[in-house]
Structures are given as C-alpha cells and as structure tokens.
Amino acid sequence: MQNYLFFVAKRAVQLLAVIFFGVSAAFLITHLSPINPVEQAINRITGRSNFSPEAVADMRAALTALYGIEEPLWSKFINFWRRIVVLDLGPSLIAFPTPATTLVMRALPWTVGLLATAVVFTWLIGNILGGLAGYYQNNRVLKGVGIVAMGLQPIPYYIVAFILLIVFGFVWPVLPISGGFAMNVRPGWNWPFIGSVLSHAILPALSLVLVGLGTWFLGMRALVSNIISEDYVTYAELAGVNKRTIVASYVIRNAAVPQLTALAMTLGAIFSGTVITEEVFSYPGLGSLLIAAVNAGDYALVLAVATVAITAVAGAIFIVDLLHPILDPRITVE
Amino acid sequence: MIMTTMQTDDVLTVKGLKAYYKMGYFGIEREVRAVDDVTMSIRRNEIYGIAGESSSGKTSLIKTFAAAIRPPLQIVGGSMTYRFGDKIIDPYAATKAQVDAIRWKNMSYIMQGSMSVLNPVRKIRRAFRDFALRPMGLNERQFWLAVSQHLERLNLPERVLNSYPHELSGGMRQRVTIALATVCRPQFIIADEPTTALDVVVQKDVLAMIRDVQREIGSSVVFVTHDMSVHANIADRIGIVYAGRLVEEGPTRTLFTAPRHPYTAHLVASLPRIGDLSKKPSLDGRPPNLADPPKGCRFHPRCPMAVAKCATEVPPMETIGPDHRSACWRADEVRPLTTLGKPQEARV
Known part of the structure; x- marks a missing residue:
C-alpha cells in the first residue's frame, strides 16, 4: 500500500511536469504566431465604416497598450504563469474584456459531454462486442458486426460525418444537423432543452462512435482470439468453469489491460478530433472556440483552450496509470 | 448417455x-x-x-x-x-x-x-x-x-x-x-x-x-x-505409444526387464545408468509423419527386427503374458537390449 502511495506521488509530480512543459510550449507557439491580434481587432472595427488614419493609429496604440503585447516575451511568460496559478487565464481578445476562462468554461461542458460520452461509450461497446466476437467466433451476428466494423474503420472521420449529415439532414431530415440546441428553447434544467440537446448530440456522437467502434472492436477481437488459446482459458474450460466467468474474468479481463493503455493513448487525440467534429456539426464546444480564437489571433483564448486540453488529457492518463497496477497485479509499483 | x-x-x-x-x-x-x-x-x-x-x-x-x-x-x-x-x-x-x-x-x-x-x-x-x-x-x-x-x-x-x-x-x-x-x-x-x-x-x-x-x-x-x-x-502400469498407436502395455517392472516390443526395448536401453559406460544404441530415422504413416507396423522402417510381413500387415495388440500386451509380429523374439539389474525398489 505504501508502495502504491509512493507510486501515486511520483506520477503526480510527473503529471505536473507534463502540464508545465505542455502549457509552456503552447504559450511559445501562440506568441510566435504571425497573426497580430491588434490588427485583427482594428480590421474588425474599421471594416464597417471609414476611420481617419489618426483615429486608427490612436486605436492601435490604445489596443497595443491594453493587450500588453509590447512587453518582452519572457516577462509575458512569467506573468502568464503567475496568473495561471490562480486560474486566471487573462481576458479574451476577441470578446474583450470577457475572461478567457469564462469562454472556455462555457464551451467545456459541450465538448466534455459529447466527447467523454462518445469515447467511453465507444470503448465499452467496442470492447464488449469485440471480446464476445473473439470468444464466440462462429456467431453469425458478431461476424456481421466484424464485417461492418472492418468496412467502417478505414473511412476517414470527416467522410463519415458528412455522409451522416447528408443522410439524416437532407435525404431523410429527421435530426438537427448543427448547433448544440434549438433556438426556441430556454437553456436550463427543463425537458424541452434537455431533449433538444440530446437530439442535437445524436449525429456528432454517432459519427464519433461509428468511426471509433471499429478500432476497438477489431483490436479487442484480435486480443481475445489470442487469449482464448492461452492455457489458463483452456484449463478453466476443461474444469467446467461457468462460461460467463470465463468470458468475463478470464478472457475480457486479461484483454482489458492493453485496451485501457490504448484508451489512455487516444485521449490526446480526442481534443484534436473535437475540432473537426465541432466544425462539421457547428457544435458550440472547445473546438469551435479554438478555431475562432486562432483565426482572430486571440492567443489568450487559444492558450486557455490549450491549457484546459493539456490538463484534461494529462489528468486522464494519470488516472488510467493509477488503475494499471490494480487491473494487472503483475505490474509492480516501485 | x-x-x-x-x-x-x-x-x-x-x-x-x-x-x-x-x-x-x-x-x-x-x-x-x-x-x-x-x-x-x-x-x-x-x-x-x-x-x-x-x-x-x-x-x-x-x-x-x-x-x-x-x-x-x-x-x-x-x-x-x-x-x-x-x-x-x-x-x-x-x-x-x-x-x-x-x-x-x-x-x-x-x-x-x-x-x-x-x-x-x-x-x-x-x-x-x-x-x-x-x-x-x-x-x-x-x-x-x-x-x-x-x-x-x-x-x-x-x-x-x-x-x-x-x-x-x-x-x-x-x-x-x-x-x-x-x-x-x-x-x-x-x-x-x-x-x-x-x-x-x-x-x-x-x-x-x-x-x-x-x-x-x-x-x-x-x-x-x-x-x-x-x-x-x-x-504401476505403462503403455508405450508410437506414432499414434499403443504398441506395448504392461506392469512397469515387466516392461523395464522384459520388453516385448523392439521400440520399448530401445526406449529402456536408452536410459542412462550410473557406472554404465557402454554406447547407447540409437534408432535410425525419425518418427513417422502422422499425416502419412507407414503401412503395416508403423515402427517397421526403423525396426532392426522388421520382416516383410511388418511392412504390409498391422500387428494386433495381443496378450503375451500376465497383464502384458504387445503389438509386434515377432514379440516372442524381442529381448532386452541391455541387461538391467533388478530395477531399483526406490519408489517415491
């Protein structure tokens, strides 16, 4: 037990280091971007009407001072970290002076709700079906699932997403194709809103599940078809051990360990995947926010999104790491 | 049933x-x-x-x-x-x-x-x-x-x-x-x-x-x-299997002292014994391919005692002594290849 606590502490330190370096890298990349947020803001304002050059110059000077972009990089870096410790990510530049944190927190539930649900659901269904398909290799239904999974898996995500859009939004228009909820409902804990959110989430979630399912299904099926020829499975069968116990505790249990590792490794891809998903389905999550921020040169907001994403992924991997020694007793903690 | x-x-x-x-x-x-x-x-x-x-x-x-x-x-x-x-x-x-x-x-x-x-x-x-x-x-x-x-x-x-x-x-x-x-x-x-x-x-x-x-x-x-x-x-008893067939079966002591199948005789003779410096006789050839086993007695291509009949007819498993069965056309002629002393009584 003491070993385990020491292991947790060690991994926690690693977690903090990963977050620090990741966020720092994001900071440097955004600040070295050639897009100047001041020019972007001026373009936005002056685009609507004519301004005198003096007024524009004044505005530029005022905005530059306001955004604090004249400061040297290192002092910005130190300020950035000083503020981040108290969870202040600075004001957003496109929605000045709304704090970036507020924008991120507004978008986060959408992304987490959609992605976490879709990913966990995909992982569970894919692994359970794959495990059963690997064990009951002659089952017709599971063979069919295997063929579908194998056919779907190589199709690029955006193609699947667009096909879903076309089929369910145009050919057979039964589902909303964009947004997070309908315009005519009042956000809050009321049934029309919840129903609207769920119906809007179906297509993006379905696209993620369809694409992800194949990978987990095929991976698990391959793992399990190896495990069923392992001696301990044969032996349990010879002993007449209950079939359900064999499938759950001997076969799937042993295959789950590498699949859990794989899950931790794909968590990083979730946040990059969200950009495409949310763009295709105009979903009001972190991905849409990120694209808006990048286009406007709003590095404060980009950084805020990146910081949240890095922390979330590192945190999820941390949790999976902690589960490992519990799932597989052969993994020793030092 | x-x-x-x-x-x-x-x-x-x-x-x-x-x-x-x-x-x-x-x-x-x-x-x-x-x-x-x-x-x-x-x-x-x-x-x-x-x-x-x-x-x-x-x-x-x-x-x-x-x-x-x-x-x-x-x-x-x-x-x-x-x-x-x-x-x-x-x-x-x-x-x-x-x-x-x-x-x-x-x-x-x-x-x-x-x-x-x-x-x-x-x-x-x-x-x-x-x-x-x-x-x-x-x-x-x-x-x-x-x-x-x-x-x-x-x-x-x-x-x-x-x-x-x-x-x-x-x-x-x-x-x-x-x-x-x-x-x-x-x-x-x-x-x-x-x-x-x-x-x-x-x-x-x-x-x-x-x-x-x-x-x-x-x-x-x-x-x-x-x-x-x-x-x-x-x-207590031993059955000798060769190429998918039972070729000899008998009480342990009998099998070690008086094997009645040439294959058993070779198996027993191959056992090392303390103080025995003689060269162990080894059999030529390899175990047969079970997908295409030899006709007749499956041991005949490697058997030093094989006769024409062995290559065509499968020898039946016949009782040749108390509790002792052997599947060899010349079972009566098989003699131990090495003279064992009394087998050790040491049983674990």
Missing part, C-alpha cells in the same frame, strides 16, 4: 479409439492420425503411465480421454466409457452439461505447462473458487474449510491462496495446480507432463505429491511423460 450396466474394476474403458486432426486447405483434405485404434483400460486405484517420444500422440490421446479435444482434432471411431461408481458415461455421446457435471468432480486434469494454466490476474483463491466450488457442492464456509484442510495435507502454506500465480515459484505453482486438480478428490486424474520444466529436486517432490494424493484418494491417475525414469518411479 448414462447407463447402469457392466461391473468391472475399470474406471475408463477405451475400445478402438480413433481421433484424427482433420484439416482442409485449398480443397486438399489432410488428416493426421494422432490417436489410431487404441484399446485399453484404466483400473481403479492405479497410476498408468503413457510413454512415447515427442509428437507420438501422447497428448492427443489424453486430451481425448479428458474430452478436451477441439477441432481440427476429432473422434473418428471407437468408444470411450467412464465408470464412476454406478454412473457410466461416454463423454462423446453425452451432452455438454453431463460432461461438465463430471469435470473436476469425477475427473480432473493437470495440464501440460502448469506455468501458464492459472489466470495471471486472479488470485489463487479465486481459481479454487471458480474450479471447485460447484463440483464440491458445499457452502462457502465448508468449502474454504475443505480447501485449507486439503492444502495442509499437501504441505502447502495457506498463504498461497492469497498470492497471484506470478508470485509463486515454478515448483510451487505446479504443486498448487496439483492441489487444485485434486481438491475435489476425483476418481480419475489426468496428468500431462506434470514434471517437465522442473528441476530434479522439485520433480521428486511433485511426483511424491501425486503419489500421495493418489494413494489417499484411491483414484486412478493417467500420467504422460516422455521421461522413462519418471515412469519407472511412479507408474
């Missing part, structure tokens, strides 16, 4: 049993005759050793005994009947539920490579529960009491129950497996190479353990190994 007829002392009766690996690749059918026309019986309260070289079909034979065969290996002919008390069952004619009902309760199996037969992510305690709770039909408390008594009898510390398989040494794991296979006190125990991959000291302990358990329960043990010295130590 459960009947109540026959009153013999045999726990297992096998008649003309054939089990082939049947494979079809690209429309070409291939069959490997791993168990070919085996007739034998295992008595109550004896240790029966099955000997033979690698890929001679030993493991296929006892897998067939254990009703553990899977395609491509399948029964092609013959019959196999267990008799447990007054319950008579042919596993290949019975339903899966009936077969599962005798597993572990009446018949258990110690598998080859006991290093890997335990689930690596479950404690030994769970293995005992999974394997033995149902067949023993006890409630949890009585069950764990029975398990700890059994472990105590086998001189195994009770803490092994709380270990994971990887935390035990090889010998310990093998002994745990034997404890697991015997905890229900089955009448029939099948052991496939239980001492392979163990060093000789541990081997001796494990053999002693099997011997003790067998004596205590009074069950029958079918024991497979290629190691003739292990057979000499533990078996």
Whole structure:
C-alpha cells in the first residue's frame, strides 16, 4: 500500500511536469504566431465604416497598450504563469474584456459531454462486442458486426460525418444537423432543452462512435482470439468453469489491460478530433472556440483552450496509470 | 448417455479409439492420425503411465480421454466409457452439461505447462473458487474449510491462496495446480507432463505429491511423460505409444526387464545408468509423419527386427503374458537390449 502511495506521488509530480512543459510550449507557439491580434481587432472595427488614419493609429496604440503585447516575451511568460496559478487565464481578445476562462468554461461542458460520452461509450461497446466476437467466433451476428466494423474503420472521420449529415439532414431530415440546441428553447434544467440537446448530440456522437467502434472492436477481437488459446482459458474450460466467468474474468479481463493503455493513448487525440467534429456539426464546444480564437489571433483564448486540453488529457492518463497496477497485479509499483 | 450396466474394476474403458486432426486447405483434405485404434483400460486405484517420444500422440490421446479435444482434432471411431461408481458415461455421446457435471468432480486434469494454466490476474483463491466450488457442492464456509484442510495435507502454506500465480515459484505453482486438480478428490486424474520444466529436486517432490494424493484418494491417475525414469518411479502400469498407436502395455517392472516390443526395448536401453559406460544404441530415422504413416507396423522402417510381413500387415495388440500386451509380429523374439539389474525398489 505504501508502495502504491509512493507510486501515486511520483506520477503526480510527473503529471505536473507534463502540464508545465505542455502549457509552456503552447504559450511559445501562440506568441510566435504571425497573426497580430491588434490588427485583427482594428480590421474588425474599421471594416464597417471609414476611420481617419489618426483615429486608427490612436486605436492601435490604445489596443497595443491594453493587450500588453509590447512587453518582452519572457516577462509575458512569467506573468502568464503567475496568473495561471490562480486560474486566471487573462481576458479574451476577441470578446474583450470577457475572461478567457469564462469562454472556455462555457464551451467545456459541450465538448466534455459529447466527447467523454462518445469515447467511453465507444470503448465499452467496442470492447464488449469485440471480446464476445473473439470468444464466440462462429456467431453469425458478431461476424456481421466484424464485417461492418472492418468496412467502417478505414473511412476517414470527416467522410463519415458528412455522409451522416447528408443522410439524416437532407435525404431523410429527421435530426438537427448543427448547433448544440434549438433556438426556441430556454437553456436550463427543463425537458424541452434537455431533449433538444440530446437530439442535437445524436449525429456528432454517432459519427464519433461509428468511426471509433471499429478500432476497438477489431483490436479487442484480435486480443481475445489470442487469449482464448492461452492455457489458463483452456484449463478453466476443461474444469467446467461457468462460461460467463470465463468470458468475463478470464478472457475480457486479461484483454482489458492493453485496451485501457490504448484508451489512455487516444485521449490526446480526442481534443484534436473535437475540432473537426465541432466544425462539421457547428457544435458550440472547445473546438469551435479554438478555431475562432486562432483565426482572430486571440492567443489568450487559444492558450486557455490549450491549457484546459493539456490538463484534461494529462489528468486522464494519470488516472488510467493509477488503475494499471490494480487491473494487472503483475505490474509492480516501485 | 448414462447407463447402469457392466461391473468391472475399470474406471475408463477405451475400445478402438480413433481421433484424427482433420484439416482442409485449398480443397486438399489432410488428416493426421494422432490417436489410431487404441484399446485399453484404466483400473481403479492405479497410476498408468503413457510413454512415447515427442509428437507420438501422447497428448492427443489424453486430451481425448479428458474430452478436451477441439477441432481440427476429432473422434473418428471407437468408444470411450467412464465408470464412476454406478454412473457410466461416454463423454462423446453425452451432452455438454453431463460432461461438465463430471469435470473436476469425477475427473480432473493437470495440464501440460502448469506455468501458464492459472489466470495471471486472479488470485489463487479465486481459481479454487471458480474450479471447485460447484463440483464440491458445499457452502462457502465448508468449502474454504475443505480447501485449507486439503492444502495442509499437501504441505502447502495457506498463504498461497492469497498470492497471484506470478508470485509463486515454478515448483510451487505446479504443486498448487496439483492441489487444485485434486481438491475435489476425483476418481480419475489426468496428468500431462506434470514434471517437465522442473528441476530434479522439485520433480521428486511433485511426483511424491501425486503419489500421495493418489494413494489417499484411491483414484486412478493417467500420467504422460516422455521421461522413462519418471515412469519407472511412479507408474504401476505403462503403455508405450508410437506414432499414434499403443504398441506395448504392461506392469512397469515387466516392461523395464522384459520388453516385448523392439521400440520399448530401445526406449529402456536408452536410459542412462550410473557406472554404465557402454554406447547407447540409437534408432535410425525419425518418427513417422502422422499425416502419412507407414503401412503395416508403423515402427517397421526403423525396426532392426522388421520382416516383410511388418511392412504390409498391422500387428494386433495381443496378450503375451500376465497383464502384458504387445503389438509386434515377432514379440516372442524381442529381448532386452541391455541387461538391467533388478530395477531399483526406490519408489517415491
């Protein structure tokens, strides 16, 4: 037990280091971007009407001072970290002076709700079906699932997403194709809103599940078809051990360990995947926010999104790491 | 199929049993005759050793005994009947539920490579529960009491129950497996190479353990190994398997001192003895390909005593002495290749 606590502490330190370096890298990349947020803001304002050059110059000077972009990089870096410790990510530049944190927190539930649900659901269904398909290799239904999974898996995500859009939004228009909820409902804990959110989430979630399912299904099926020829499975069968116990505790249990590792490794891809998903389905999550921020040169907001994403992924991997020694007793903690 | 007829002392009766690996690749059918026309019986309260070289079909034979065969290996002919008390069952004619009902309760199996037969992510305690709770039909408390008594009898510390398989040494794991296979006190125990991959000291302990358990329960043990010295130590009777066929069967001492099949004679002669400096006679050639075995006696291409008849006609298994059967046309002429002194009495 003491070993385990020491292991947790060690991994926690690693977690903090990963977050620090990741966020720092994001900071440097955004600040070295050639897009100047001041020019972007001026373009936005002056685009609507004519301004005198003096007024524009004044505005530029005022905005530059306001955004604090004249400061040297290192002092910005130190300020950035000083503020981040108290969870202040600075004001957003496109929605000045709304704090970036507020924008991120507004978008986060959408992304987490959609992605976490879709990913966990995909992982569970894919692994359970794959495990059963690997064990009951002659089952017709599971063979069919295997063929579908194998056919779907190589199709690029955006193609699947667009096909879903076309089929369910145009050919057979039964589902909303964009947004997070309908315009005519009042956000809050009321049934029309919840129903609207769920119906809007179906297509993006379905696209993620369809694409992800194949990978987990095929991976698990391959793992399990190896495990069923392992001696301990044969032996349990010879002993007449209950079939359900064999499938759950001997076969799937042993295959789950590498699949859990794989899950931790794909968590990083979730946040990059969200950009495409949310763009295709105009979903009001972190991905849409990120694209808006990048286009406007709003590095404060980009950084805020990146910081949240890095922390979330590192945190999820941390949790999976902690589960490992519990799932597989052969993994020793030092 | 459960009947109540026959009153013999045999726990297992096998008649003309054939089990082939049947494979079809690209429309070409291939069959490997791993168990070919085996007739034998295992008595109550004896240790029966099955000997033979690698890929001679030993493991296929006892897998067939254990009703553990899977395609491509399948029964092609013959019959196999267990008799447990007054319950008579042919596993290949019975339903899966009936077969599962005798597993572990009446018949258990110690598998080859006991290093890997335990689930690596479950404690030994769970293995005992999974394997033995149902067949023993006890409630949890009585069950764990029975398990700890059994472990105590086998001189195994009770803490092994709380270990994971990887935390035990090889010998310990093998002994745990034997404890697991015997905890229900089955009448029939099948052991496939239980001492392979163990060093000789541990081997001796494990053999002693099997011997003790067998004596205590009074069950029958079918024991497979290629190691003739292990057979000499533990078996009451030995059956020699060559290329999927039983070629000779007899009491251990008879087989070692007066083998009546040329193959057995060579096996026995190949055993090293302290102080013996003579060159061991070795057989030319390789074990036959079971997909295309030689006609007639399968041993004839390598047999120094082969005559024309051996190449065309299969010698039948005939009784040639008390409890002693041999399948050789010239069984009467076979003499031991080395003169053994009295076989050592040392039994573990």
